[in-house]
Amino acid sequence: MTATTVSQEKNQFGNVMIVGLGMIGGSFAKALKLKGLATLYGVDRRQGELTLGVSTGVIDFAAELNAETVGKMDVIVLATPVRAMALVLSELKPFLSSTTLVTDVGSTKGSVVAAAQQVFGHVPKNFIPGHPIAGAEKSGVLAANPHLFEKHMAIVTPLVDSNPVLLDRLHRLWRAVGADVVSMDVEHHDHVLASSSHLPHLLAYTLVDALANGERNQDIFKFAAGGFRDFTRIASSDPVMWRDVFLANKEATLETLDHFTDRLADMRKAIESGDGASMFGVFTRAKSARDHFLRLLESRTGVAEKEVKPVSVSLLPASAVQGGISLLGDKFLSHKVITIAALSEGVSNLRNINLGSDVKVTIQALRDMGVVIEALAENQLRVHGVGLRGLKAPIGPINVHTSRESLYLLLPVLAGQSFSVTVIAEDNLLNVPMNELLALVREMGGEVRSEVGDCLPISLSPSEPKDISIRLESGSEPLRMAAFLASLYAPTMGNVVPLFGGVSHCEVLLRYFSAKVDLASDGFTVSSGPLVAKDMLLSGDEYASSWLVLLANLLPGSELMIANVGLDSVSYDFMSFLQSIGGNLALPAKNELGIYGGRVEAGFAEFKGFSLTAEQSYQFRDELPLLCVAAAYAMGESQLKGLNALPYHHEDRVLAVVEALEQMNIKCSYSNGELSVQGGVPSGGELDCAGDDKLALALLALGARSQSVIKVNDCQKLLEEFNELESVARQLGFRCLVAQ
Ligand SMILES: NC(=O)c1ccc[n+]([C@@H]2O[C@H](COP(=O)([O-])OP(=O)(O)OC[C@H]3O[C@@H](n4cnc5c(N)ncnc54)[C@H](O)[C@@H]3O)[C@@H](O)[C@H]2O)c1
Numbered sequence: 001m002t003a004t005t006v007s008q009e010k011n012q013f014g015n016v017m018i019v020g021l022g023m024i025g026g027s028f029a030k031a032l033k034l035k036g037l038a039t040l041y042g043v044d045r046r047q048g049e050l051t052l053g054v055s056t057g058v059i060d061f062a063a064e065l066n067a068e069t070v071g072k073m074d075v076i077v078l079a080t081p082v083r084a085m086a087l088v089l090s091e092l093k094p095f096l097s098s099t100t101l102v103t104d105v106g107s108t109k110g111s112v113v114a115a116a117q118q119v120f121g122h123v124p125k126n127f128i129p130g131h132p133i134a135g136a137e138k139s140g141v142l143a144a145n146p147h148l149f150e151k152h153m154a155i156v157t158p159l160v161d162s163n164p165v166l167l168d169r170l171h172r173l174w175r176a177v178g179a180d181v182v183s184m185d186v187e188h189h190d191h192v193l194a195s196s197s198h199l200p201h202l203l204a205y206t207l208v209d210a211l212a213n214g215e216r217n218q219d220i221f222k223f224a225a226g227g228f229r230d231f232t233r234i235a236s237s238d239p240v241m242w243r244d245v246f247l248a249n250k251e252a253t254l255e256t257l258d259h260f261t262d263r264l265a266d267m268r269k270a271i272e273s274g275d276g277a278s279m280f281g282v283f284t285r286a287k288s289a290r291d292h293f294l295r296l297l298e299s300r301t302g303v304a305e306k307e308v309k310p311v312s313v314s315l316l317p318a319s320a321v322q323g324g325i326s327l328l329g330d331k332f333l334s335h336k337v338i339t340i341a342a343l344s345e346g347v348s349n350l351r352n353i354n355l356g357s358d359v360k361v362t363i364q365a366l367r368d369m370g371v372v373i374e375a376l377a378e379n380q381l382r383v384h385g386v387g388l389r390g391l392k393a394p395i396g397p398i399n400v401h402t403s404r405e406s407l408y409l410l411l412p413v414l415a416g417q418s419f420s421v422t423v424i425a426e427d428n429l430l431n432v433p434m435n436e437l438l439a440l441v442r443e444m445g446g447e448v449r450s451e452v453g454d455c456l457p458i459s460l461s462p463s464e465p466k467d468i469s470i471r472l473e474s475g476s477e478p479l480r481m482a483a484f485l486a487s488l489y490a491p492t493m494g495n496v497v498p499l500f501g502g503v504s505h506c507e508v509l510l511r512y513f514s515a516k517v518d519l520a521s522d523g524f525t526v527s528s529g530p531l532v533a534k535d536m537l538l539s540g541d542e543y544a545s546s547w548l549v550l551l552a553n554l555l556p557g558s559e560l561m562i563a564n565v566g567l568d569s570v571s572y573d574f575m576s577f578l579q580s581i582g583g584n585l586a587l588p589a590k591n592e593l594g595i596y597g598g599r600v601e602a603g604f605a606e607f608k609g610f611s612l613t614a615e616q617s618y619q620f621r622d623e624l625p626l627l628c629v630a631a632a633y634a635m636g637e638s639q640l641k642g643l644n645a646l647p648y649h650h651e652d653r654v655l656a657v658v659e660a661l662e663q664m665n666i667k668c669s670y671s672n673g674e675l676s677v678q679g680g681v682p683s684g685g686e687l688d689c690a691g692d693d694k695l696a697l698a699l700l701a702l703g704a705r706s707q708s709v710i711k712v713n714d715c716q717k718l719l720e721e722f723n724e725l726e727s728v729a730r731q732l733g734f735r736c737l738v739a740q
């Protein structure tokens with residue numbers, strides 16, 4: 001049950017007494033009182049706090065620990081500093097009923113259990129300790145905040161014979177004030193909190209005290225700014241409370257303090273000897289660990305959840321594509337290069353990197369495993385490679401979120417490391433069997449476990465690496481890259497046989513980073529050896545290039561030049577196909593790396609109706625939406641065959657275009673995987689791209705010469721993935737209208 005669905009029945013907790021009406025006790029009381037869930041009684045050795053408690057509406061009654069009051073309580077919460085709790089328990093003992101739940105909020109749990117044992121001779125079944133993991137550096141009832149516990153954790157530490165009915169009541173109490181309840185044993189609690197809460201307080205207090213009493217103390221405080229304030233906020237906390245905590249949790253605090261002192265001594269040595277690499281390593285790992293912690297916190301408290309506003313985009317009529325442009329780096333190429341650079345030996349400077357959301361997923365995962373990736377100027381990264389097997393075990397699972405490309409790149413690399421790891425994902429990547437990819441990882445020799453038939457999440461455990469031979473059954477580019485990466489981990493040699501010949505960025509990039517990839521009679525061989533860091537300027541996005549070329553062909557008066565294309569065989573063949581159906585474009589020649597790199601030029605032309613074989617449909621499956629648009633404007637009829645043999649998401653995308661064509665009054669029919677389209681002039685109106693960025697671009701192109709404007713809805717993902725869309729349009733003299 002979540003906090004929001006908790007029952008809010010009036011006065012359901014009956015009479016609740018808070019002993020120690022300070023900041024925490026007051027916050028708890030106020031939250032219950034404001035919701036009308038209990039009648040609140042306060043006890044405090046300071047009469048002033050009780051008077052304030054009543055006048056500020058934190059409690060209903062100021063009370064004392066006597067037979068009459070204690071006897072009628074349903075719940076008693078001890079909220080004094082931890083060392084005062086033994087005294088409070090002994091004062092309660094003579095009047096306490098076994099049906100009253102007694103709990104506490106103390107920051108240490110072992111000492112509170114020991115206090116109960118000392119007072120009662122055993123821990124009574126109705127005494128169940130607890131601890132809210134929420135607080136502030138303030139104290140006293142005036143600092144009470146009824147929202148303090150919302151979306152925070154409350155730890156309960158029941159003992160074996162704790163009364164289950166009262167334990168249930170304790171859970172409900174914490175949930176009623178908005179907390180998420182977790183159960184823990186006492187010893188574990190004290191060790192965890194010694195590191196996560198007690199040590200930081202000790203450091204903050206000691207730092208402030210050392211500086212305040214050191215030389216130049218006046219100026220130190222005068223010139224201290226945000227960093228000092230952020231680090232030392234908690235040194236303003238209550239000294240009595242914290243003295244009690246350190247007296248009560250001595251052993252666990254000393255253990256974590258010793259570990260920290262050793263690490264501090266290492267840092268001292270690094271500074272003394274000018275060992276920048278060690279410092280850089282510590283700072284990078286620490287940053288990555290803290291970023292990871294913040295993400296966990298955000299996902300728990302929901303603070304990062306931002307409202308996503310629907311965005312629509314339209315291409316305004318009477319535009320032509322005119323001018324020269326360099327496009328931002330290709331997305332999948334960016335993923336690949338960053339991963340390869342991370343696995344290389346040495347430092348690589350990468351320029352024109354596309355930092356789209358999926359690429360950031362890959363970067364984060366690599367950082368979580370100790371790779372230092374510096375963001376230099378815009379779209380420029382410096383990657384400090386760690387070598388093929390140099391990744392470090394991450395502190396939590398690797399989350400590829402919704403990025404299929406990150407998953408395909410990272411999985412074989414993780415399978416080649418010496419640690420076990422769990423890989424998790426979200427939304428579209430869940431519940432999809434990853435058979436081909438997992439088969440490949442299993443071939444590497446690693447153990448792969450998933451709870452539900454080859455779907456994520458999965459756990460990988462390393463084993464002896466072995467030589468592999470992979471014959472790819474599909475033409476998927478991510479799978480091809482995964483196969484090449486897997487073969488890098490073969491002890492002597494790996495063998496990759498792609499479904500199609502032709503050049504792809506996979507082997508070109510690996511060779512560029514010094515991998516020994518050779519063309520064999522059957523596919524490629526990859527001989528074992530290190531990757532070596534290189535600098536690289538990435539070529540422009542391939543799908544964006546194809547889209548612009550199509551637009552230039554559709555819009556009269558266009559004169560387009562893209563200066564930085566880098567086409568693999570599929571993209572080159574696609575552009576050549578456009579030429580073969582009457583398209584007006586000039587393509588670059590093959591460069592020394594085997595890629596068609598350089599400039600593409602394009603201008604207006606009228607396409608002829610065409611016929612696409614099933615093999616071509618498969619080969620151009622990514623570009624099919626663009627080809628459907630070419631068909632919509634072509635003279636005569638076009639046929640696209642074999643569409644039902646495509647991976648389902650490609651067929652779905654084509655079907656979405658077919659629906660759009662029909663809506664725009666372009667005659668078309670689809671049966672048995674064959675689409676025929678009668679060229680014409682699309683009408684206009686609103687279309688939905690269902691959050692698919694590639695489909696969105698195709699639908700925008702459909703509006704190139706439509707009778708009235710075509711507005712494409714649900715374009716948030718398009719603007720995320722192609723965020724330079726508006727600036728590209730501006731540079732090339734055509735107009736895109738983005739509206740929310
Ligand atoms: N401050 C935090 O961030 C935080 C967070 C979680 C848990 N805690 C725990 O909550 C407890 C209370 O902390 P706080 O921050 O509310 O402190 P606080 O100083 O604001 O309140 C403590 C109150 O206890 C009263 N008190 C002390 N001895 C007493 C006694 N013998 N009988 C009756 N009243 C007595 C004090 O007069 C004071 O009003 C502590 O055990 C602390 O470890 C604190």
Ligand SMILES: O=C(O)C(=O)CC1(C(=O)O)C=CC(O)C=C1
Nearest residue numbers: 107132133134135136137197234
């Ligand atoms: O936020 C703060 O000021 C706190 O110190 C809260 C904090 C913590 O260290 O996180 C302090 C003590 C606790 O027992 C629980 C929470």
